[in-house]
Amino acid sequence: MSSADDQKRASGEAAAQLVENGMVVGLGTGSTAAWFVKALAARKLTNIKGVPTSDATAALARELGIPLVALDDVKTIDLTVDGADEIGPGLSLIKGGGAALLREKLVWEASTRCVAIADAAKRVPALGKFPLPIEVVRFGHVHTGHRLADIAAEFDLPPPRLRTAERGVVVTDGGNLIYDMASGRIDEPAALATALKSVTGVVDHGLFLDLADEALVGTDDGVVRLVP
Numbered sequence: 001m002s003s004a005d006d007q008k009r010a011s012g013e014a015a016a017q018l019v020e021n022g023m024v025v026g027l028g029t030g031s032t033a034a035w036f037v038k039a040l041a042a043r044k045l046t047n048i049k050g051v052p053t054s055d056a057t058a059a060l061a062r063e064l065g066i067p068l069v070a071l072d073d074v075k076t077i078d079l080t081v082d083g084a085d086e087i088g089p090g091l092s093l094i095k096g097g098g099a100a101l102l103r104e105k106l107v108w109e110a111s112t113r114c115v116a117i118a119d120a121a122k123r124v125p126a127l128g129k130f131p132l133p134i135e136v137v138r139f140g141h142v143h144t145g146h147r148l149a150d151i152a153a154e155f156d157l158p159p160p161r162l163r164t165a166e167r168g169v170v171v172t173d174g175g176n177l178i179y180d181m182a183s184g185r186i187d188e189p190a191a192l193a194t195a196l197k198s199v200t201g202v203v204d205h206g207l208f209l210d211l212a213d214e215a216l217v218g219t220d221d222g223v224v225r226l227v228p
């Protein structure tokens, strides 16, 4: 049986084969995306440019010699490859476990083709086992948290919790905070996405709906390609 890390690596390596010379490539964030970045660098393609979705990915890409450009320096991105916390029906995704969801979504939305890469455990029959990350501005975030709790109650979900780590409150690359909404099961992701975006203090959330064009999932039997 292959380990989760073997599967992540295999999916990242398969995705690196999709990149062609001259492409502008969105570089995702997380351990699976890091395998993709490493495999991409190893191909030594000339004339590619990477658009990183986080400071961590930018640092890795720089170290490996992948030339980088800012999102605003390109018109479109040819291909974005990124990890996912959950892959649900129709390639609906939860992302943001690595707190990079805002830059990730901006890069995905600017891309012609988006490929999610993951290990097999990320596939779920319904989204929600993984807590849904919600990025909020710092100012008044406690009040925003109350609004989020109201929305959660409407969807029969428990109140979201401010994300903390060993060093205290987690702050995103953009200087925002993350609330995680643990649910068990999100029955109406589109309705929840709309409700969350209606809250003034919410910058964005980790529901990536209708964004993935395909997924490459590492399994015990090799990499499986999924389409919506």
Ligand SMILES: O=C(CO)[C@H](O)[C@H](O)COP(=O)(O)O
Binding pocket: 028, 029, 030, 031, 032, 033, 082, 083, 084, 085, 094, 095, 096, 097, 098, 099, 100, 101, 104
């Ligand atoms: O959305 C993300 C970061 O914000 C990651 O892509 C997601 O958390 C998956 O991470 P990993 O590949 O390490 O399992």
